[in-house]
Amino acid sequence: MSEKKSLNKIVTDLTKPIKNHRWFMLWILFLLSVMGFGLFGWITQLTEGLGSTALTDYISWGLYISGFIFFVATALIGMLISSVLGLLGIKWITPIARIAELIAVGFAMWAGLIIVFDMGRPERLLNVFIHGRLQSPITWDVTVVMTYVTISILLYLLPLIPDMPFLKKTMTDAPKWKQKIYSILSFGWVGSPEQYKIIKRSIKVLAVLIIPVALAIHTVTSWLFAMTPRIGWDSTIFGPYYVTGAFVAGGAAVMIAMYVFSRTYNLKEYITDFHFDKMGKLLVLLMLVYLYFNINEYIVPGYKMKQGDDIHILNLFVGHNAKLFWSVQICGMILPLILFLFKRMRKPLPAMIISIAIVIGAFFKRYIITVPTLEHPAFPADNVPAEYLIYWPNWVEWSITMMAIAGAILIVTILAKLFPIMPIWEVAHEEGITNEEMNEFEV
Amino acid sequence: MKIKKQLEQKDNNTKNTRREFLKKGVLAGVGTILAGGIVTSFNATASGKTVNVLGPDGKVKTVAKEHLKDIGKKTEAQLQKAGREGIPNRRWVMVIDLGKCKNDQRCMEACQTHHQLWTSKDGKGDKVQHHINVHELKRNEKSGGFFMPKTCQHCDNPPCTKVCPVDATYKRDDGIVLIDNLRCIGCRFCVAACPYSARVFNWHNPKDEEKYADKKYNVELNVPQKRGTVTKCVFSADRLREGELPYCVSACGNGVFWFGDENEDAVTNGTTKETVRLSKLLKDNAAYTLMPELATRPRVYYLPEKDRIFPFESKKKEGDVNHHA
Ligand code: SF4
Numbered sequence: 001m002s003e004k005k006s007l008n009k010i011v012t013d014l015t016k017p018i019k020n021h022r023w024f025m026l027w028i029l030f031l032l033s034v035m036g037f038g039l040f041g042w043i044t045q046l047t048e049g050l051g052s053t054a055l056t057d058y059i060s061w062g063l064y065i066s067g068f069i070f071f072v073a074t075a076l077i078g079m080l081i082s083s084v085l086g087l088l089g090i091k092w093i094t095p096i097a098r099i100a101e102l103i104a105v106g107f108a109m110w111a112g113l114i115i116v117f118d119m120g121r122p123e124r125l126l127n128v129f130i131h132g133r134l135q136s137p138i139t140w141d142v143t144v145v146m147t148y149v150t151i152s153i154l155l156y157l158l159p160l161i162p163d164m165p166f167l168k169k170t171m172t173d174a175p176k177w178k179q180k181i182y183s184i185l186s187f188g189w190v191g192s193p194e195q196y197k198i199i200k201r202s203i204k205v206l207a208v209l210i211i212p213v214a215l216a217i218h219t220v221t222s223w224l225f226a227m228t229p230r231i232g233w234d235s236t237i238f239g240p241y242y243v244t245g246a247f248v249a250g251g252a253a254v255m256i257a258m259y260v261f262s263r264t265y266n267l268k269e270y271i272t273d274f275h276f277d278k279m280g281k282l283l284v285l286l287m288l289v290y291l292y293f294n295i296n297e298y299i300v301p302g303y304k305m306k307q308g309d310d311i312h313i314l315n316l317f318v319g320h321n322a323k324l325f326w327s328v329q330i331c332g333m334i335l336p337l338i339l340f341l342f343k344r345m346r347k348p349l350p351a352m353i354i355s356i357a358i359v360i361g362a363f364f365k366r367y368i369i370t371v372p373t374l375e376h377p378a379f380p381a382d383n384v385p386a387e388y389l390i391y392w393p394n395w396v397e398w399s400i401t402m403m404a405i406a407g408a409i410l411i412v413t414i415l416a417k418l419f420p421i422m423p424i425w426e427v428a429h430e431e432g433i434t435n436e437e438m439n440e441f442e443v
Numbered sequence: 444m445k446i447k448k449q450l451e452q453k454d455n456n457t458k459n460t461r462r463e464f465l466k467k468g469v470l471a472g473v474g475t476i477l478a479g480g481i482v483t484s485f486n487a488t489a490s491g492k493t494v495n496v497l498g499p500d501g502k503v504k505t506v507a508k509e510h511l512k513d514i515g516k517k518t519e520a521q522l523q524k525a526g527r528e529g530i531p532n533r534r535w536v537m538v539i540d541l542g543k544c545k546n547d548q549r550c551m552e553a554c555q556t557h558h559q560l561w562t563s564k565d566g567k568g569d570k571v572q573h574h575i576n577v578h579e580l581k582r583n584e585k586s587g588g589f590f591m592p593k594t595c596q597h598c599d600n601p602p603c604t605k606v607c608p609v610d611a612t613y614k615r616d617d618g619i620v621l622i623d624n625l626r627c628i629g630c631r632f633c634v635a636a637c638p639y640s641a642r643v644f645n646w647h648n649p650k651d652e653e654k655y656a657d658k659k660y661n662v663e664l665n666v667p668q669k670r671g672t673v674t675k676c677v678f679s680a681d682r683l684r685e686g687e688l689p690y691c692v693s694a695c696g697n698g699v700f701w702f703g704d705e706n707e708d709a710v711t712n713g714t715t716k717e718t719v720r721l722s723k724l725l726k727d728n729a730a731y732t733l734m735p736e737l738a739t740r741p742r743v744y745y746l747p748e749k750d751r752i753f754p755f756e757s758k759k760k761e762g763d764v765n766h767h768a
Contacts, residue, residue: 049645050629057640057643060631117556119630120629120631121629124628128609132608137608224635227606228602228636229636230638257731266684382579383563383573385550388571
């Protein structure tokens, strides 16, 4: 790594992007227009009912539910990076942990909203709390998603506290409301040894807490499927299968964000080739585990070809879903896995491009898990139009899903504009700067 | 009570004995019923207006008019409450004789009419809803085809009610699985969980919505239908409460459906109105339930299509697949 950076440099480098608004408004405008279109889609759906989507009595879960799993999956990376790796004392995650946490917050929040878009009666949402039943996996899901969002927000906010004095001191020309936020969020931080002790301990407690919650949120999400007796969903490995798949999706999302932030925020000195290399290696490991679960999930029923299973497996392997199935398996998992084995491919640009393929693959993989199973009801779809068994999401569903994606990115963008993308104090610690030096910091 | 259902009790080789079936149970349960009223007290009152009613002991009694409560005009809250409680001391069961079905689909039509469902005849090709559907199936390559009316199976171990987050779909003591359209949030988890594809959703505005606009919601009928909620076969619980057979059962002209009470061990044929012992019917005819491997324990039994009374004519086009036999 490069030679030691001074505290002054760190603070300037990390706060500059917050002040610099080039392209920012344009980007926000773009996200808002995507969301505006999605809002139009949602209003259409609210006035005409879910009938305005391509869903039918047979394919009654489609893009929204696939999107929901994708969002929960992506959000899970926060737990892996800032919590598991952090607790293991792995140092290279310092500059990217907050990025992972941002993705966790943004995507977990929108995961909850997607469920509302999927509801036939969104105005009855409160029924889940009024009449909630413990034995329904949806109740479990709602509970753990809310817990995960809460802990993720705390895990984002707590490490912000020691950064606030730096912001207050450097952002003197920022608007009043911004300074007010900085004051409030500093919670009287003066940087005493006592305070450092407390904050480190609280972060540790949260980091431990979030591990079971994160495992629960995605396991329960997989149970929405695995708890039904349907061929293709009726699987005992769905929990770990989903969790490992989630880390792959989230890891790739972090890689993309690392690229974007290191370039637009001019932080190449902080997020270096070394970090991309490490993330690439981490993804190789994650994808190997995911591949292993995929082999189990498809080869085991595929070998036996029991009645019912055979239709499902053949449909995926050689039937009308084969193109999509092999595309996501090859472009979204196998090829990236092989490519990331090469050091050259773990350089920032190729790593980012491969990660985009992984994320797109991850999205459609959720579709492949959700929809084809429903295309094969146990009893034929008699006396209904043939279209009832054919599904491809229409514009209403796409626009609303796009709104969710844009919305999650919007949260990430805005938070990354309000606060530094890396914890100044932790980066400073890594550079050997003491707490006293930080406390005495003046512009 | 319009129909007197009779039970044929064939005891070994002795001649048939008969006894009253549905009618008796309903009368005994309520005390006294006359033209849809319940007697709340037998004391005469000031107004002096009286009516004659048939007492539980079989004797005619005179009661004050204001003590007759009109049960035809229940409030929505009362309907909701009754809909949760079920009909006392009953365990409803249906038996479907596959050898008699010739795909007339009169059951489907009657059901769609009474439950306010979209049909293929409504000229809107994309809106068709069935509480009961008639499938064309084949057990294996070599065996002949047959038609299978399929309702909600009203499982004793229902996968759908388990997953409902708000208790909108529930199992009653009388065996019926109902769905409360006023509470359902439309998550369609129950649709995903039902292995029989028995549940349909109100994707669009319900049929003839304006016509039903000021009707009270009856959970035992699922009418008026509500957009954005799930609907399904309710075993015509509203009819059962009045001591009548379900709509589909009475509509069939071919004697396919038997319907009755497991507690009484009696089922009545919707076409012939003949009443027989349930246990004997099931025993003698190799009755089976659908997908027993899932342990859902359906309340709908099927009698195999051996000795079909109609020649089987497939309505399917080449290339259609049966996923399940
Ligand atoms: S769709 Fe309605 S009845 Fe079915 S599980 Fe959801 S809330 Fe319950």
